[in-house]
Amino acid sequence: MARTKNQARLPPRWFIRTAWTVHRALYRWTGGRLGLRRPRPGAWGIMWLHTVGRRSGREHSVMLGYVEDGPNLVTLAMNGWGEGEPAWWLNLQAGPKTRVDLVGGPRLVTGRAAEGDERERLWARWREIDTELDAFAARRPGTTAVVVLEPRTG
Template sequence: MSDGQETKAPWLPPRWFIRLAWSVHRGLYRVTGSRVGLWRPREHRWGTLRLTTTGRRTGQQRSVILAYFEDGPNLVGVAMNGWGEGAPAWWLNLRAHPDASADLVDGRRLVRGRVATDDERTRLWPRWREADKNFDAHAARRSSETTVVVLEPRSEGDSPTS
């Protein structure tokens, strides 16, 4: 800050706790037969979806639960790794195999993932900030820019891209 004061980064739980929370969330989703663990976004609040991608090395299906909001027909997420360094595996998989599926509270959607364009990122980033007052401070912990990911709808007949 220009007045000589330091801004303190918002608190984050330890990495082991973040990973444990993810595991518990996925476990609840599985144990309850998909009845618990997903919710719709609301005004100034993100929702959660279950994204299934194709592994870039194994070719096997890999699933993760992500925060998202809707932007018209698109679903929008951020490729963060618990605010740690590096890209999350789901994003590396999606870059290698953009066709995926998203399970939402109201059913499954076939999607194709891509990086938000510069104009989209400029427009979409503030929506994340509205949902989390510490969003920019958490993103600043990373040495690289956090990728905004757009999941566009696709139909069953669309040919896969790679």
């Protein structure tokens, strides 16, 4: 399939899924000692997000890239740049109160979609890290949600 000038190249879907499966296994096998990282200048961090299934009621976990915005964590609901919304995002919309595991330990958060000027500002922050962000996003049929995870207590 020929790429247009504005399309970013993605590895095959099976490769993306395998890479994340290996990454999750590494995290589990090491008891969480390896697999997560803090964001640093020019690089996003990796967190472990826990959600409750909107239909099953069971806990599900997923590793996601994130950046910090003050006390908030910001991620993208991108589904590996494939079609459709990722299940974790659908679950988070149904039950926004959840928790994340970070290098420094767990944190209780409430998730929501950034909108308007906030979304544009946070998208631009991600674009500083990933210069092909707009090209990747163009591969998706709809708008990619910018998800803000705000700290909460209790």
